[in-house]
Amino acid sequence: MRRRLTIFGVALVAVAASFVVYAQQASAAVGLHVSGRNIVEANGQQFIMRGVNHPHVWYTGQTRAFADVKALGANTVRVVLGSGKRWGPSSDVANVISLCKANKLICVLEVHDTTGYGEEGAAATLDEAVNYWISQKANLVGQESYISINIGNEPIGNNNPQQWTAATVAAIQKMRSNGFQHLLMVDAPNWGQDWQNVMRDNAQTVLDADTQKNTVLSIHMYAVYSNGQTIIDYLDRFQNAGWPLVIGEFGWQFQSGEVDHETLLAQADARGLGYIGWSWSGNTDPILDMATSFDPNQLTTWGQRIFNGAHGIKATAKEASIYGGVTSPSPSRSSVSPSPSRSASTSPSPSRSASSSPSQGGGKTCTAAYSIVGQWPGGFQGQVLVTAGSSAIAGWTVKWTYANGQTVNTGWSANFSSSGANVTATNVDYNGTVGAGQSTTFGFLGSSSGTNSVPALTCTAR
Structure with a gap:
């Protein structure tokens, strides 16, 4: 509570020491x-x-x-x-x-x-x-x-x-x-x-x-x-x-x-x-x-x-x-794609269906699960859950091919590249390291017209 909003006349101290990445692995995932x-x-x-x-x-x-x-x-x-x-x-x-x-x-x-x-x-x-x-x-x-x-x-x-x-x-x-x-x-x-x-x-x-x-x-x-x-x-x-x-x-x-x-x-x-x-x-x-x-x-x-x-x-x-995961139509992650107005004609239609496919890279494995968490006429929000296999991984690449002309417009927590219907997503610096059996997610906003089927995914780990 802000009972006091004092402006402190102190400059922020620069940090000389480097930070160690903190890759937490919840030992008792009983809830949040x-x-x-x-x-x-x-x-x-x-x-x-x-x-x-x-x-x-x-x-x-x-x-x-x-x-x-x-x-x-x-x-x-x-x-x-x-x-x-x-x-x-x-x-x-x-x-x-x-x-x-x-x-x-x-x-x-x-x-x-x-x-x-x-x-x-x-x-x-x-x-x-x-x-x-x-x-x-x-x-x-x-x-x-x-x-x-x-x-x-x-x-x-x-x-x-x-x-x-x-x-x-x-x-x-x-x-x-x-x-x-x-x-x-x-x-x-x-x-x-x-x-x-x-x-x-x-x-x-x-x-x-x-x-x-x-x-x-x-x-x-x-x-x-x-x-x-x-x-x-x-x-x-x-x-x-x-x-x-x-x-x-x-x-x-x-x-x-x-x-x-x-x-x-x-x-x-x-x-x-x-x-x-x-x-x-x-x-x-x-x-x-x-x-x-x-x-x-x-x-x-x-x-x-x-x-x-x-x-x-x-x-x-x-x-x-x-x-139940009811979602607003489009979390705004950048200025690339404006949020559609929230009205009866654009109410979200969440889909929990997912597709996953394991792949190996250097003896390490991962799976990727794709879900549509909200959609509206002309657009949708997607999310991918990446899960490490029996060994910890230091990086991941997820690929998929759209069958219905969908495109990825903007995203977060991954680096995206597209070539026609083919999409590739790779980890960013803070979510490449994933412990054995642990998961990380990334998401995106996309465009679609008509059918918006869930594609098959491949996941490669290193």
């Missing part, structure tokens, strides 16, 4: 989990968070918010809870999860009491936040496909942010030793903004601390990220290292010097990063409200931009496959 730098569901389907924060602990009666944000296209809601140290304690966790499931939303549950620890005297420690999760364990176990646990919101302020690493490692390990198998989310220090790069520089240490390799890092972007290049440089570090990241909170540029939300949205879309905007309604600073007085018919400028703007929620959100 990390695969490489992506969040995927238990079935291997990539899930990209597109949603908003809901300040539930302060407005427990505003339960219609879950249905309202879903109706506007969100696939995720980050729910503010209290441990009892400052707010709450939130004793309605089971009901919150039920509301998320009833409205086909993935729930990110977070303890807000940790905000600004070390600088905010009333804040809880991450260890205290973990104790709250342990007290709620009966409501959380069995919900791993529907929720992620964000251990503590913005857990360290600007005083001694270096303590974040040890505190976060200890919190993750305590969650695991108490039997939690959920996707864990951890926020950066510096009130979530990481302007001293503590999370960035210690990301590998934190990720390695998770015995289940099922932790995603979360950056909160406000005034520190007023410059588009700052956003790009920060995201580049994580992408080049192969680390999983979501933008767990951000605002918009409502005045000079505030976050460059347009660059943020475009970059998140192009990179396949999840984002969760702050916040639906009820802020002490109402400029950050997306809806006035929790009314979805009174969207503010910020609300219009995040839900209906370019690279916004309606254009890019895809419902979790655990709920």
Whole structure:
């Protein structure tokens, strides 16, 4: 939550050391989990968070918010809870999860009491936040496909942010030793903004601390990220290292010097990063409200931009496959192909059919499965799931031939080339390394006319 939007007059520190690629292999894929730098569901389907924060602990009666944000296209809601140290304690966790499931939303549950620890005297420690999760364990176990646990919101302020690493490692390990198998989310220090790069520089240490390799890092972007290049440089570090990241909170540029939300949205879309905007309604600073007085018919400028703007929620959100995977017609990944309007004549028609074919290269194997996740008159969105065989692979090439005149217009998470009906896709730098039996995905927007059959694929590994 942005109770403070301070512009820090500190230049970002350049990193001298190179980063080690973090190729996570979830050891217990019981639900939402990390695969490489992506969040995927238990079935291997990539899930990209597109949603908003809901300040539930302060407005427990505003339960219609879950249905309202879903109706506007969100696939995720980050729910503010209290441990009892400052707010709450939130004793309605089971009901919150039920509301998320009833409205086909993935729930990110977070303890807000940790905000600004070390600088905010009333804040809880991450260890205290973990104790709250342990007290709620009966409501959380069995919900791993529907929720992620964000251990503590913005857990360290600007005083001694270096303590974040040890505190976060200890919190993750305590969650695991108490039997939690959920996707864990951890926020950066510096009130979530990481302007001293503590999370960035210690990301590998934190990720390695998770015995289940099922932790995603979360950056909160406000005034520190007023410059588009700052956003790009920060995201580049994580992408080049192969680390999983979501933008767990951000605002918009409502005045000079505030976050460059347009660059943020475009970059998140192009990179396949999840984002969760702050916040639906009820802020002490109402400029950050997306809806006035929790009314979805009174969207503010910020609300219009995040839900209906370019690279916004309606254009890019895809419902979790655990709920059926209803998708918006075309996530916008570049300016090459504009998003078709969402109307009755262009409603998506998802297809889950797939074709796969293993092939060998140097003794290593992979399979590729093609699916049509949404289509409309004249176009469609496709996705390919690449799975390594019994040995880890260091790169992959997938080829197919269209039978009905389809073409690939633009894509993401792969390098594409076409020659007539023949299409070749190769890995990019961050998703070529795939562990034995693990998967990665890439996607694209294509054109079609009439029949849009699923082609046969070949996959070659190295």
